[in-house]
Amino acid sequence: xxxxxxxPEAYFLKFxxxxxxxxxxxxxxxxxxxxxxxxxxxxxxxxxxxxxxGARRVxxxxxATGYSAIYLARALAANGGRLVTLESNPAMARRAEANLREAxxxxxxxxxCRDALEVLATIPADSLDLxxxxxxxxxxARALPHxxxxxxxxxxxxxxxxxxxxxxxxxxxxxxxxxxxxxxxxAFLPFHSPERDGLCLAVRV
Ligand SMILES: C[S@@+](CC[C@H](N)C(=O)[O-])C[C@H]1O[C@@H](n2cnc3c(N)ncnc32)[C@H](O)[C@@H]1O
Numbered sequence: 001x002x003x004x005x006x007x008p009e010a011y012f013l014k015f016x017x018x019x020x021x022x023x024x025x026x027x028x029x030x031x032x033x034x035x036x037x038x039x040x041x042x043x044x045x046x047x048x049x050x051x052x053x054g055a056r057r058v059x060x061x062x063x064a065t066g067y068s069a070i071y072l073a074r075a076l077a078a079n080g081g082r083l084v085t086l087e088s089n090p091a092m093a094r095r096a097e098a099n100l101r102e103a104x105x106x107x108x109x110x111x112x113c114r115d116a117l118e119v120l121a122t123i124p125a126d127s128l129d130l131x132x133x134x135x136x137x138x139x140x141a142r143a144l145p146h147x148x149x150x151x152x153x154x155x156x157x158x159x160x161x162x163x164x165x166x167x168x169x170x171x172x173x174x175x176x177x178x179x180x181x182x183x184x185x186x187a188f189l190p191f192h193s194p195e196r197d198g199l200c201l202a203v204r205v
Contacts, residue, residue: 009188016190017044022103026067027191035064038134038160039191042199043071046132046158049201053156055129056081061116061143062135063087066096066103072132073105081129083109086116088135120146128152134160140170148179151204157182163198174202181205 005011017040019027030037038046050058050072056079063069063085073083087093093113100109112119116135120143128150133140140159147157162171162184174182182202189195 012188013190016040019043022099023067023070026065026070026099029065030067030193036161036193037064037067039189039193039195041189042160042192043068045199047071047075049156049158050075050081050130051078053130054079055156057128058083058130058132059123059128059150060085061120061131061133063096063111064092064134066099066109066111068132068134069096069100069109069111070103070105072130073100073103073108077105077108081108084112085109086112086114086119086135088113088115117142117146120150123150125149126152128155130156130158132158132160137161137164137166137170140167141173144170144173144177148177148204153204155204157200157202157204159200159202161197162200163196167198171200174200179204 019040046068058072058076058081060069069083069085076083087096090113093111097111100106117139123146131147131151163186174180180202182200184198184200186198189197
């Protein structure tokens with residue numbers, strides 16, 4: 001009879017996607033400075049989702065040092081698309097900008113140092129193909145009506161850290177409000193902060 005591998009978490013550590021020197025440096029900085037980045041598994045997932053969906057108009061809410069933005073922007077460079085990433089902390093926004101420049105992605109990404117909820121309130125209808133939300137969890141529920149307006153039908157919302165208590169109102173809204181089909185995965189995510197967390201994937205319908 002077939003059976004699952006012994007200790008699946010240790011087993012899958014062998015299969016973490018390969019990263020270049022820049023991404024590894026940002027991971028080391030994140031560990032040292034306790035910056036909560038998505039890590040290589042969610043990073044690669046973002047690349048795959050953006051690349052395979054052909055997304056061209058992408059918004060990120062919460063850039064930190066630009067680690068996840070590098071994954072998204074690499075997919076968008078291949079798709080001929082563009083990323084806007086919002087970061088409210090000016091020092092982080094400057095670091096993200098420098099790292100994206102070092103990655104050769106300055107033409108693909110704009111780092112905007114503003115509060116995401118303020119910007120979301122002005123987003124035109126149907127103007128986005130994909131949104132990656134990774135900011136303060138307590139703001140997720142307030143962002144939801146704006147995301148429903150801004151994402152085109154068929155557009156994808158990826159929300160990180162949905163196992164946090166502060167994401168409870170968001171989890172209820174995305175599951176039960178009209179306009180979305182959503183699934184939340186509780187997963188082992190090596191080098192993610194934290195390594196056991198929830199990730200929500202939702203499509204605008
Ligand atoms: C979890 S970190 C982002 C990590 C990044 N996505 C990565 O994986 O590389 C969250 C970031 O969102 C920023 N942030 C939190 N609330 C925000 C808001 N309302 N508007 C813009 N940025 C926000 C914080 O300053 C912080 O740098």
